[in-house]
Amino acid sequence: MDFVNDCDPRLRTDAASEPFPTALKILVAGGFGAGKTTFVGVVSEIEPLSTEELITQLSAGTDDLSGLADKATTTVAMDFGRITLGPEHVLYLFGTPGQHRFWFLWDELSHGALGAVVLADTRRLDRSFAAVDFFEGRGVRFVVAVNEFDGGHRYAPEEVRAALDLAPGIPVLRCDARRCASGTRVLASLVEHLLTPVPALTATPELP
């Protein structure tokens, strides 16, 4: 996998005497193979780390485990990366498994998250549906980043918006998940989006 490190990694400044920084998180979701792990890895200042959750104890009785082959597969890995934004703010990016049966993990992860990036592969756009559904349902604000794989058909953002049936105002961006600057731009666009007022669900269209 080719990573192009075209942005400047900042070193972490930490000393035991300093106050705790604020740890923030953004979720990176999308269907299997949409490029989540690549995205997280390339924008992270550290080699991506992985934490495992035990599925049995967290989801007993609530999740269908029939897709998991045996007892040994009752953990699920979540890749994450870190971006130190300064002495006061550290941003963590969590790549979240896309399937419905992992939604119990998303519930903990999305708690307190700033927002989310839904990575979409236009060759398999339907695999992004679950992530869009989840964030819409939980009221987590997100942007859609179309990961433009080599050889993939390039769709206009409006075509993607229509296919995903996105609410107006949700940004659809293009990105190359292998490039740090491209991924970082997507994150910046998400935060810009978060800074825009939330349209009320019952708002009437503004008249001129």
Add this chain to the structure above:
Amino acid sequence: MTVLLPRRQRRSGPDAPWIDDGAGHLVRPYTVSKGRTRPTAHFDLMTLVRATGRRPAGLQGPDYDRVLGLCDGPVPVAEVAAHTRLPAAVTKVLLADLVACGALTARAPAAVAAGPAPRTDRDLLEAVLHGLRQRL
């Protein structure tokens, strides 16, 4: 439907024997935390912990030492779990023990509302945006 294979299985192929890393994970959750799967205090993956410099009286074992050794600076639960290669649930149990005996301090993650009507602190978001743009 595509089944997401666990990371270790993806690495080693579905037919690889469950030894080394895989076997370690089958054993550790039950021995390291003495069978406990629920920590004595609530921890989020983003809860930050830091060593106080106080020795953990009454808590012995390489796993406590290892966890404590990772907490010189403020570090989130997720990173401790990743470095120890223990499941997050087990890591939380060990961290809670260390907090209880005063060897660690913990700080809950920032309360960032992400509901339908978020009241996220604009200053916080501006700072994040500024930090991201500086990297470009």
